[in-house]
Each structure stands twice: as C-alpha cells, then as structure tokens.
Amino acid sequence: MSKLRTLGEFIVEKQQDFPHASGELSSLLSSISLAAKIVNREINKAGLVDITGATGVDNIQGEEQQKLDAYANEQFKAALEARDQVCGVGSEEEDEAVIFTQQLNQHAKYVVLMDPLDGSSNIDVNVSVGTIFCIYERLSPIGTPPTDADFLQPGHRQVAAGYVVYGSSTILVYTTGNGVNGFTYDPSIGTFCLSHENMTIPKDGKIYSINEGNYIRFPQGVKQYIKYCQESVPAEHRPYTSRYIGSLASDFHRNLIKGGIYLYPSTESHPQGKLRLLYECNPMAFIVEQAGGIATDGNTRILDIVPDELHQRAPLFLGSTNMVNTAHDFLKAHPDK
Ligand code: P6P
Numbered sequence: 001m002s003k004l005r006t007l008g009e010f011i012v013e014k015q016q017d018f019p020h021a022s023g024e025l026s027s028l029l030s031s032i033s034l035a036a037k038i039v040n041r042e043i044n045k046a047g048l049v050d051i052t053g054a055t056g057v058d059n060i061q062g063e064e065q066q067k068l069d070a071y072a073n074e075q076f077k078a079a080l081e082a083r084d085q086v087c088g089v090g091s092e093e094e095d096e097a098v099i100f101t102q103q104l105n106q107h108a109k110y111v112v113l114m115d116p117l118d119g120s121s122n123i124d125v126n127v128s129v130g131t132i133f134c135i136y137e138r139l140s141p142i143g144t145p146p147t148d149a150d151f152l153q154p155g156h157r158q159v160a161a162g163y164v165v166y167g168s169s170t171i172l173v174y175t176t177g178n179g180v181n182g183f184t185y186d187p188s189i190g191t192f193c194l195s196h197e198n199m200t201i202p203k204d205g206k207i208y209s210i211n212e213g214n215y216i217r218f219p220q221g222v223k224q225y226i227k228y229c230q231e232s233v234p235a236e237h238r239p240y241t242s243r244y245i246g247s248l249a250s251d252f253h254r255n256l257i258k259g260g261i262y263l264y265p266s267t268e269s270h271p272q273g274k275l276r277l278l279y280e281c282n283p284m285a286f287i288v289e290q291a292g293g294i295a296t297d298g299n300t301r302i303l304d305i306v307p308d309e310l311h312q313r314a315p316l317f318l319g320s321t322n323m324v325n326t327a328h329d330f331l332k333a334h335p336d337k
Helices: 007-017 024-045 068-084 120-125 212-217 220-231 249-259 278-292 321-333
Strands: 055-056 064-066 086-091 110-118 128-136 158-165 170-175 179-186 191-196 207-209 261-264 294-296 315-319
Touching: 007 024, 007 179, 007 191, 024 068, 024 110, 024 128, 024 158, 024 170, 024 179, 024 191, 064 068, 064 120, 068 086, 068 110, 068 120, 068 128, 086 278, 110 120, 110 278, 120 128, 120 278, 128 249, 128 278, 158 249, 158 278, 170 191, 170 249, 170 278, 207 220, 207 249, 212 220, 220 278, 220 321, 249 278, 249 315, 261 321, 278 294, 278 315, 294 321, 315 321
Parallel strands: 086 110, 207 261
Antiparallel strands: 055 064, 110 128, 128 158, 158 170, 170 179, 179 191, 261 315, 294 315
C-alpha cells in the first residue's frame, strides 16, 4: 500500500524546489485547493439545488454567465484574497482585473489569472467542467496596487499553473516548473491525495480533439490535418479517434494521460480563435511543456506571446509533440491565402 501523500504535504515538501518562496506560494496553492473543494461540493449538488442554469447576465466574452460560473468566481476570489499572498486576480468572469485593496494584499507578491469554471455550459447536462489558473510574480512595487503590466506578462514568466477537473472524480493537476503532478480528491477525508506523480504526455497519440462543427470555417491546413487523422495512411497510423468534451480542462487531461492533440484554430467568426490566452492557453501550455509536450498558436510558442489585453484570444494547438508538429506541417503546406 503506497504511502498517502496529501496535496498540502506535497506542496510543502516541494517548497524547497522553489528557491524564493518562503511559503507564500505554498499558501497560495492551498487556497486554490480549498476553493476547488467548495466548488466541487456545489457542482456535485447541481441539479438538486437551484445553482444550475444562467444568471441572465452575459460576461465580457458575451457568453451567458451560468450561476455556477459566478459562484466559482466568488469562491476563488475570496480564497485568494483571504490568504494575503495575492494582490490581484484576472478572471474570465470579470471585465477588469480585480485589485485586492487590503494593506496585506497590497504587500503580496503574486497575481493570479483564472477561468473559475471552464466549460460551464456542460453543467446542466452533467458533463465534466474545470477550473484553470496560473500564477505570476508581480512586476510592480510591493505595497502598491498591481498594474496592468502585472497581468499582461508572457506565459513563460508563470511561476505556477494548474487545472481542476470536476468529473467522475475531482482531480487537481499543477506545476511550479518542476514537473507535473495530479491529486485526486478523497471526499471521505476532504483532501486531495497524490494520484498521478510526475505526469508526462506521450510523444504520440491517437486522439484528436476539435469541434468539427466548425469544419467549413477552419483554415485549409486544419481541414487537411483532420482528413489525415480520418484517412491516414499507411494503415498502421490508424485508428485515430475523435474525442471532444467541450471543456478544455477535461479534453486536455485525457490527452495528457493518453496522448493526443487539442485544437482550437482561428475561424472566420473567431480570427484569433476562441480560447483566452491568459487564463486558458498559457496555463495549459506551461503544464504541457512541463509534461514533455508542446503548445503553439499554429506558428508561435504560446508561452512566448506577449499579451496586449486581459481577455485576448489565441488559436491553440496543444498536446503530444509529434501530433502538434504534424498539424504544423499541414498548416505550412496549406498557408491560408
Ligand atoms: P466550442 C469552454 O467555453 C471553452 O473555453 C473550452 O473549455 C472548450 O474547449 C471550448 O471553449 C469549447 O468551445 O466552440 O467548441 O463550444
């Protein structure tokens, strides 16, 4: 029977890997874990209590905000503010970055970017959803309010990134730049326990994840890559299989374990793709690189993109190295006119 290792123990144990964190990052990560437990509890009740459905409000993305989106946003903001390690949060559910005005928070050295409930349209139909987050050291002086520049850092400056999948079980996966580890929630003891140590993504895979409903609007290279997956020869390359849940955290988690590629390319309606660079693409790109995979916008490494605005979007090609590189070959062979 392997020794039970809780997320809290693991964070503290790995703290020395993080030279300039005297426990602040550990405390920050455990506040995220606390909020995830609370959100998990509500998700598991969805359908029994009036917390599903829409709020009747649209978020800045113009997407109908679900009640659980708003609930999750409030829970993560409250948990982050309470621990005094964070001076501000950028959230998919907030038009502007939220600045924590308490004196202790203004002396905090981290900012967080998050999608508090990713894929929330799945809630009402009992399909898995996720939380995606990442953490940066602020650039502005300690003791002052954070500035836009603190939130608009390129992804390679992340100090930590992670996601939670609220699915058949609830798992939290994160990296601080020293590999990727996964922790499954045990509700009987109310704790995340190490279940996936040192996760690595297979260099190759058979799963491609894309919303083929947008097929006619994809760039020619993407259309040709999809056809390659469907008809690829020689035969030993088959069988590719299409798996798409509509929740990035869930699709990525499966592909991280089994090998695969997730694609959300630019389309006519979304010339910059749909996914948000700061709190969807960047965290997943940090994690996949730490697990041995790659993440690009079809041309540029996601982590090298310098953001201009909080909610900017980017096309995303994410996953197993060989699969993403093959997709790149098709994009190069069919440059869009
Ligand atoms: P579509 C959820 O809204 C999300 O941001 C990702 O989690 C998911 O992969 C994608 O958008 C789904 O978008 O256009 O396929 O419904």
